[in-house]
Amino acid sequence: MKLTTVFSTAIAAAISASAALADGFPERPINLIAPFNAGGGTDLLLRGLAPHFAEAIGANAFVSNMAGGSGTVAASALQGQRPDGYQLAYMSITVSTIQPQIKDVPYGLDSWTPICSVAASPTLLFVSNDSPFQTAEDVVAAVKAEPGKYVYGSSGPGAMTHLTTVAAFAGLGILDDLKHLPFQGSGPAIKELTAGNIQFFGDTEVLMQRGDFRPLMVFNSQRLENYPDVPTATEVGIEAPLNELYLWGGLFAPAGLEPEVTAKLEAACETAVASEGFQTFAENSGTVINYRGAEEFDAFYRAQYESNGALIEAAGL
The missing domain is CATH 3.40.190.150 (Bordetella uptake gene, domain 1)
Incomplete structure (x- = not known):
């Protein structure tokens, strides 16, 4: 053969x-x-x-x-x-x-x-509903008044939850004045947000709706249908490429x-x-x-x- x-x-x-x-x-x-x-x-x-x-x-x-x-x-x-x-x-x-x-x-x-x-899904920056922060402007004023006091969480370094908060605070010019506390997943992080051990978190609408949270901005090209009063990141002054993030x-x-x-x-x-x-x-x-x-x-x-x-x-x- x-x-x-x-x-x-x-x-x-x-x-x-x-x-x-x-x-x-x-x-x-x-x-x-x-x-x-x-x-x-x-x-x-x-x-x-x-x-x-x-x-x-x-x-x-x-x-x-x-x-x-x-x-x-x-x-x-x-x-x-x-x-x-x-x-x-x-x-x-x-x-x-x-x-x-x-x-x-x-x-x-x-x-x-x-x-x-x-x-x-676009991501959002949000806080607990009993947080004193109502707007991005409130956050900037508080953080600048007391640098190092406030903490943002994430589901881990480099995760989209981390990039969302980094984009928000870098875009607002206050990233270096906050502390970062990473967790293994969004679930544990939002429990700490509810408990008040962290003040800020970023994730999608699907996760945010699982708790009693208040969105401050959305990283989308336009406002969300379910949250028409929540401004886009662009509207609060965050520029590209940090203004739009999709998970x-x-x-x-x-x-x-x-x-x-x-x-x-x-x-x-x-x-x-x-x-x-x-x-x-x-x-x-x-x-x-x-x-x-x-x-x-x-x-x-x-x-x-x-x-x-x-x-x-x-x-x-």
Whole structure:
């Protein structure tokens, strides 16, 4: 038998095996990883999506939490997994495009097979509802009067919650007069905000609505429908590139996933996002749906990875 024939036979067998694997997918439950603690915005959104994704894919799908390192613990663990479609993570802009540019982590631009994007929500700077601060002007006056007294929290250094507060206070010219207290996830942070141990936090509308909080500004191109009296960051004097921040996220698998499996996961994601149940969840929670299929999401993700270098520099990270 000629060597070329042997190679051709081997390639054909490999293609046939891959096709058979894709045809049978999924044969067991799919793990959807939330890279933060339970109770945060990412966790809540993923749990809202999971049952509809499971129905669409025709198999069980369960959510697991793997917190730490502002999302990098979960991402680092996922990038070393076999690319078989059974381990996915819902990763945000920060985990996928910012953390690998500011930390020494084992993943980067080419570590993933993007499956679909789901949401893109603007962030807000907010305080507890019993806070004395009613406006950004109130904050500036108080901080300048007592430098070092006030504390802003985040779900971890470099997380979008951190970038939101940095953008707000750097844009207002008072960043160096505040203290930063990072937490492992938004859930623990907002408990401390409620308790009064931190005075400021930044996150999406979906998380802010879970507590008794008052928004001071929104990092969006226009005011939000649910909060028409809350000014945009631009309106309070914050300039680009710090005036607009969106917490987008989507499902990622490890690099090397078979195209046929990617297509099945993409189709299930599209069906789940469009489902009546998830649309209702999005409406009730203030989630801004922004679906992209695998190819479009891959291009978007790569462009974001490159452009977010400017945001990192502006935030001093």
